[in-house]
Amino acid sequence: MSHKILFVCLGNICRSPMAEYVLRHRAAEHGVSHRIQTDSAGTSGWHDGENMHEGTRKTLARHGISHAGFTSSKVKSADFDAFDYIIAMDDNNLADLEKLFGRHPEKIFKLTDLIPESGYKLVPDPWYTGDFEETFRLVDAGSLALLKKLSLT
Incomplete structure (x- = not known):
């Protein structure tokens, strides 16, 4: 059985693409790539057709994670049926x-709901904070928690 995961943030250039690629990377490390399909989208559509933010690309590269093949897009009504889980980065996205x-x-929730021990109620937007490493740490912890939730680790 394959799990289809959609990560969602505001613009789909910082947090949600980072989560998409980190989960894909972690699934590969655990040998379960064939059981996970990831994608991401934004609620605003402001950056449709763009690449991910340079800070996201650099952060992924620093952690040895490819960022190839990404194009920003907006959430679509068809996404509800297309994905098993739709995971938001903050309360506004939710x-x-x-x-x-x-x-x-059970299907639509925040990433931080998976990591209550983090003390975070949302994944801070590095577009505003400038702290892409903080976002990476939370997204990485959330990705590992999601793999565990799905019984893939």
Whole structure:
């Protein structure tokens, strides 16, 4: 069985693409790439068709993770049926997703819900904070927690 995961942030150039590629990388490390499909999208559509933010690309590269083949896109109504999990980066993203799809906490939730021990209620947006490493640490911990939740580790 394959799990289809969509990560969502505001613009789809910082947090959600980082999560998409980190989860893909961690799945490969655990030998379960064939059981995970990842994608990402933004709630705003502001950056549709663009590459991920340079800070995200550099952070992924520093951690030995490829960023090839990415193009930013906006969440679509068809995504609800296309994905098993739709994972938001913050409360605003979650609220936007719930406006679009309704409330489905078993399917649509925040990444930080998977890592309550982190003390974070959201993944800070490095577009504003400039701290791409902080985002990476949270996304990485969330990715490992998700693999565990899906019984893939």
